[in-house]
Amino acid sequence: MVQAFYEAPAYHLILEGILILWIIRLLFSKTYKLHETYKLTEKEKEDLIEEWQPDPLVPPISKDHPSLNYDVVTGPPSHKIIINGKECINFASFNFLGLLDNERVKQKALASLKKYGVGTCGPRGFYGTFDVHLELESRLAKFMKTEEAIIYSYGFATIASAIPAYSKRGDIIFVDEAACFSIQKGLQASRSFIKYFKHNDMEDLERLLKEQELEDQKNPRKARVTRKFIVVEGLYINTADVCPLPELVKLKYKYKVRIFLEESMSFGVLGEHGRGVTEHFGVNIDDIDLISANMENAVASIGGFCCGRSFVIDHQRLSGQGYCFSASLPPMLAAAAIEALNIMEEDPGTKCCSVHSNLTPGLRLVGVPFAPALHLQLDRSSGSRDSDMQLLRNIVDYCMQRQVALTLARYLEKEERFLPPPRYVNVGGNHASWVGCSQRFQSDPWDELAKCKNSTVKAVELIVVAVPHTDQYDLQSNNNSRRTDKKE
Amino acid sequence: MSFSPAVRYFLEKHDWSHVVWLLSCRAELLINDHPHLFSVGSVHSHVPNNSSLYKKPFVESFEETPLLVAVLTYMGYGILTIFGYLRDFLRQWNIEKCHVAREREEQKDFVPLYQDFENFYTRNLYMRIRDNWNRPICSVPGAKMDLVERVSHDYNWTFEHTGKVVKDVINMGSYNYLGFAENIGACADAAVKATHKYGAGVSSTRCEMGNLDIHEELEQLVARFLGVESSMAFGMGFATNSMNIPALTGKGCLILSDELNHASLVLGARLSGSTIRVFKHNNMQSLEKLLRDAIVHGQPRTHRPWKKILIVVEGIYSMEGSVVRLPEVIALKKRYKAYLYLDEAHSIGALGPNGRGVVDYFGLDPKDVDIMMGTFTKSFGAAGGYIGGKKELIDYLRTHSHSALYATSMSPPVAQQIITSMKIIMGEDGTKLGADRLRQLSENTTYFRRKLRDMGFIIYGNDDSPVVPMMLYMPAKIGAFGREMLKRNIGTVVVGFPATPIIESRARFCISAAHTREMLDTVSHLANLKPIYICI
Numbered sequence A: 001m002v003q004a005f006y007e008a009p010a011y012h013l014i015l016e017g018i019l020i021l022w023i024i025r026l027l028f029s030k031t032y033k034l035h036e037t038y039k040l041t042e043k044e045k046e047d048l049i050e051e052w053q054p055d056p057l058v059p060p061i062s063k064d065h066p067s068l069n070y071d072v073v074t075g076p077p078s079h080k081i082i083i084n085g086k087e088c089i090n091f092a093s094f095n096f097l098g099l100l101d102n103e104r105v106k107q108k109a110l111a112s113l114k115k116y117g118v119g120t121c122g123p124r125g126f127y128g129t130f131d132v133h134l135e136l137e138s139r140l141a142k143f144m145k146t147e148e149a150i151i152y153s154y155g156f157a158t159i160a161s162a163i164p165a166y167s168k169r170g171d172i173i174f175v176d177e178a179a180c181f182s183i184q185k186g187l188q189a190s191r192s193f194i195k196y197f198k199h200n201d202m203e204d205l206e207r208l209l210k211e212q213e214l215e216d217q218k219n220p221r222k223a224r225v226t227r228k229f230i231v232v233e234g235l236y237i238n239t240a241d242v243c244p245l246p247e248l249v250k251l252k253y254k255y256k257v258r259i260f261l262e263e264s265m266s267f268g269v270l271g272e273h274g275r276g277v278t279e280h281f282g283v284n285i286d287d288i289d290l291i292s293a294n295m296e297n298a299v300a301s302i303g304g305f306c307c308g309r310s311f312v313i314d315h316q317r318l319s320g321q322g323y324c325f326s327a328s329l330p331p332m333l334a335a336a337a338i339e340a341l342n343i344m345e346e347d348p349g350t351k352c353c354s355v356h357s358n359l360t361p362g363l364r365l366v367g368v369p370f371a372p373a374l375h376l377q378l379d380r381s382s383g384s385r386d387s388d389m390q391l392l393r394n395i396v397d398y399c400m401q402r403q404v405a406l407t408l409a410r411y412l413e414k415e416e417r418f419l420p421p422p423r424y425v426n427v428g429g430n431h432a433s434w435v436g437c438s439q440r441f442q443s444d445p446w447d448e449l450a451k452c453k454n455s456t457v458k459a460v461e462l463i464v465v466a467v468p469h470t471d472q473y474d475l476q477s478n479n480n481s482r483r484t485d486k487k488e
Numbered sequence B: 001m002s003f004s005p006a007v008r009y010f011l012e013k014h015d016w017s018h019v020v021w022l023l024s025c026r027a028e029l030l031i032n033d034h035p036h037l038f039s040v041g042s043v044h045s046h047v048p049n050n051s052s053l054y055k056k057p058f059v060e061s062f063e064e065t066p067l068l069v070a071v072l073t074y075m076g077y078g079i080l081t082i083f084g085y086l087r088d089f090l091r092q093w094n095i096e097k098c099h100v101a102r103e104r105e106e107q108k109d110f111v112p113l114y115q116d117f118e119n120f121y122t123r124n125l126y127m128r129i130r131d132n133w134n135r136p137i138c139s140v141p142g143a144k145m146d147l148v149e150r151v152s153h154d155y156n157w158t159f160e161h162t163g164k165v166v167k168d169v170i171n172m173g174s175y176n177y178l179g180f181a182e183n184i185g186a187c188a189d190a191a192v193k194a195t196h197k198y199g200a201g202v203s204s205t206r207c208e209m210g211n212l213d214i215h216e217e218l219e220q221l222v223a224r225f226l227g228v229e230s231s232m233a234f235g236m237g238f239a240t241n242s243m244n245i246p247a248l249t250g251k252g253c254l255i256l257s258d259e260l261n262h263a264s265l266v267l268g269a270r271l272s273g274s275t276i277r278v279f280k281h282n283n284m285q286s287l288e289k290l291l292r293d294a295i296v297h298g299q300p301r302t303h304r305p306w307k308k309i310l311i312v313v314e315g316i317y318s319m320e321g322s323v324v325r326l327p328e329v330i331a332l333k334k335r336y337k338a339y340l341y342l343d344e345a346h347s348i349g350a351l352g353p354n355g356r357g358v359v360d361y362f363g364l365d366p367k368d369v370d371i372m373m374g375t376f377t378k379s380f381g382a383a384g385g386y387i388g389g390k391k392e393l394i395d396y397l398r399t400h401s402h403s404a405l406y407a408t409s410m411s412p413p414v415a416q417q418i419i420t421s422m423k424i425i426m427g428e429d430g431t432k433l434g435a436d437r438l439r440q441l442s443e444n445t446t447y448f449r450r451k452l453r454d455m456g457f458i459i460y461g462n463d464d465s466p467v468v469p470m471m472l473y474m475p476a477k478i479g480a481f482g483r484e485m486l487k488r489n490i491g492t493v494v495v496g497f498p499a500t501p502i503i504e505s506r507a508r509f510c511i512s513a514a515h516t517r518e519m520l521d522t523v524s525h526l527a528n529l530k531p532i533y534i535c536i
Helices: A002-007 A010-028 A042-051 A103-116 A131-144 A155-166 A181-190 A202-218 A220-225 A245-255 A277-281 A331-346 A385-401 A431-436 A445-465 A473-485 B004-013 B016-033 B067-092 B116-132 B186-198 B213-226 B237-248 B263-272 B284-297 B326-336 B358-362 B391-400 B402-406 B412-426 B433-455 B475-487 B517-527 B530-535
Strands: A080-083 A086-090 A148-152 A172-176 A193-197 A228-233 A258-262 A290-294 A304-308 A363-366 A373-378 A423-427 B043-045 B060-063 B144-151 B160-171 B230-234 B254-258 B275-279 B309-314 B339-343 B371-375 B385-389 B467-471 B493-495 B506-510
Touching: A042 B284, A086 A385, A103 A331, A103 B186, A131 A148, A131 A304, A131 A331, A148 A155, A155 A181, A155 A228, A155 A258, A155 A290, A155 A304, A155 B237, A155 B402, A172 A181, A172 A202, A181 A228, A181 B263, A181 B402, A193 A202, A202 A220, A202 A245, A228 A245, A245 A258, A245 A277, B067 B116, B067 B475, B116 B475, B160 B517, B186 B412, B213 B230, B213 B385, B213 B412, B230 B237, B230 B391, B237 B263, B237 B309, B237 B339, B237 B371, B237 B385, B237 B391, B237 B402, B254 B263, B254 B284, B263 B309, B275 B284, B284 B309, B284 B326, B309 B326, B326 B339, B326 B358, B385 B391, B391 B402, B412 B433, B433 B467, B433 B517, B475 B493, B475 B506
Parallel strands: A172 A193, A172 A228, A228 A258, A258 A290, B254 B275, B254 B309, B309 B339, B339 B371
Antiparallel strands: A080 A086, A148 A304, A290 A304, A363 A373, A373 A423, B043 B060, B144 B160, B230 B385, B371 B385, B467 B506, B493 B506
């Protein structure tokens, strides 16, 4: 090797020497990063901290915000309801089967209260499981003819915990545009890809499914682990119409997607025995992977449940957030729900009959005829949502003065994905139970219903129709004075 | 196959994790009897930096896991994992009967709903000791309760109720801090009256037809109780967090959340869309560093200033038993102009000379905490949650909270129970029952903690917190402890992975004002399972 050193040409050696010296210099020189161009001194940091001003915790709310002052209800929220001191007929609570003031339900709740007290003082896993809960779960499973059911202590949390338990990041969910807010929160918590299809439009859904199929064929490895779900409601709370379940089941088997069905509005109401939209259409209940409903509408209790096959439902016992990390349902409310189920099973005829009012000028009825809750919407919009809402509020106030209680459907405008147009809710199904217990009322329930219609029509005539050009909202004050002038 | 029951028996009863447990018990006996031979881990007593902010001594301890114990625990889990794989293999080849629920025949070619590995822990580790959880009860969850007896003939895959009831089990698991879980007395009578008057359900949202006069009365009472301007009540404690944090913060805001925050706070923070940064549990240096960095550097990449910074902490952390260092947090919050969200799920009613929670415990001003949240499930024996704060905050929540617009309001008898129990705690019902219970709870807590510590157990948490976690570490001990205590008529809660770190499994006792001295003596005496060790 030393010989090679002597034999090498001089320029070669010099070049090598320079390179070695350069390497040594680089090794020992100070390194610098491009990002280190700003290193703040302590004083600068203190100044920044002093100068920073946060936004106020909450933005100020004007005193006449429509949702600020709630109407106060004194006494039981049943058919006749006392709002702000005035007794009205209740067309606004979701008390579809009228079980809120049923004596049997109350007695069972009281018996349970005397045995267990009010609260459960623990989640289901830690001595919060009562025998009443187990009984309610088995009754619900038997009623719906599924293998298993699971109860939640809050209706909103039911579907919002169920969806993220199965669908994770990377999975795909196809949802109807008119899905309710709790489904939207469940979708947000699941971090999956969400694809919306037009409301009740099966062609749109099929188009999306076909696109997904093409994507899958490009990448079969990924497709083998990507779960796909369709989330629909039985009876949509936002549009009061029914989902086309048989077509959905066909699409399910064709494209291999699972169906989650949310039946809060249709449980207890649709179908021959009240089993919901699956019974209404005659679909085999095992074809639906998960049915979720809340017990706060027809069942007149608090809470919610999911039912389906054990393979699906058992998973939620360890991964449903609202189930594992939250206290269980108070046993008296579970007992009330069991008794309500008993009543529903005994008397399958207590279902809703249709309440189809005539088209009143200026107002449009939205919803299928057999739906328990319908929407009344303005025929012509004024162009601004706020003024529409104010108009509807005036109609509702007018009706309340005439002892008919309606309610404006409220939405969180900034949070809803597809904001429904302004409308108010008319719960017509309430009177179905009146037919059964009409002896409790002095007047015939149909008279009461007609009174409601008349009041609404009158309100519309005075307020809606009397406003010729809807963009001139300085007429608002004229409307108010006109209402107080006209005495009934 | 014909030998499958024998195979299963062999695997369940005599598997090697049992052997490891036996070995570890002997090792622990050795350590206890000759402590000078083994270096037990150091005790971290957290002495706060700014002691001047604290009016009384703040003593918390989290003893480090001894090395030998840690090694044995990992070995135990390792052996269980190996056996888990073996069992899965046997199940796949149908040598062992499979109890796991299966997918429908018609849907076999769908994408599998669960990944196999997700359920590995559930199938092989959780199933072995599943009988320690979800134990059904059939009485009031008071100081003593009645359990429904259940047996399993197939190693915890399915349970059957024998029809018998195990009576008078001492309840160390329910969150019944002030003993309001009762079916007699003033609270129950008032709830009965409310049920007669209003019924059980409401069937409408708060902003529509669900706002009853009893809700308004409740909210005024809660505001008075906490010492804030105004408050709002919700039907579920979990939902209070997950639905209101998104209403308060959004994109462009920063949430600084404690490491060990509850799932509801984590979910609420995620749903809000804000950036979330986690600081070490109860560590004020970590929090201060995050605050400084956040304000100085602004949002990531764009460096725009943050719109709001929200610090989210809990009063008492239910798995550790530690109490938040509230004076220091408030000092930091004021210095850096952040907002504070305090979740007092476990501490309201349980801490403080007047039962007003952790603010009362430290003697601070409730107006310093921007958002005071809590639940009614634990100390009030009801269900639901509340948020208290300034009037502008509550007005904003009335109009923008998800719960007020979309979720049903609280059930009337539950609201009445809260009103009655709160009045008792405040002393407004004319009796001294509330003050007695508060005093009893703090006495029980001090006594029980001292007793267990004197016996040599490793107890985590603050000396004043009624949540007492007792360390177990080994996986087999979790099951053994739960079962042995039940045999001795004591109902305890044991927790393991994933609720706690993998080597730090523990048993958790929740002290109640309804517990008597005799009950606490029985529990601490029987918790000492030395007789079992010696019998081996």
